Amino acid sequence: MKFTQIKETCLYISDLDSAEAFYHGILGMPLISKVKNRHIFFRCGNAVLLCFLPEVTKNEKTLPPHFAYGKQHIAFEVSQEDYKKSVQTLKENNISITHEQEWKDGLKSSYFEDPFGHVLEIVPAGIWE
Known part of the structure; x- marks a missing residue:
């Protein structure tokens, strides 16, 4: 595949x-x-x-049943140029950055939570390259 x-x-x-x-x-x-x-x-x-x-x-009958509980995680990628603006937008909307991580090549990502407690992350393009 x-x-x-x-x-x-x-x-x-x-x-x-x-x-x-x-x-x-x-x-x-x-x-x-x-x-x-x-x-x-x-x-x-x-x-x-x-x-x-x-x-x-x-309890799905047509599709396979699926569900989860607890803190799930997703990272959303933005361009390197848009990273700081994206983090600022979160702050302007009273969304706390719970953690900032520095990765290779000096790239940083920022973690925050949605209203359900899921751990979300903003990452700049290039983090996994």
């Missing part, structure tokens, strides 16, 4: 409206789909961020 990318990433949340306010309203991800009492999906670059209510999807 020669994968080209991870197309979908999933978080399990407890409130669709809070997810919309955070991921669309603050982080600026375009909304793709919202189904009351089930899910909300966002465009993230070439990928899709799926946010499901786990109490619903763990």
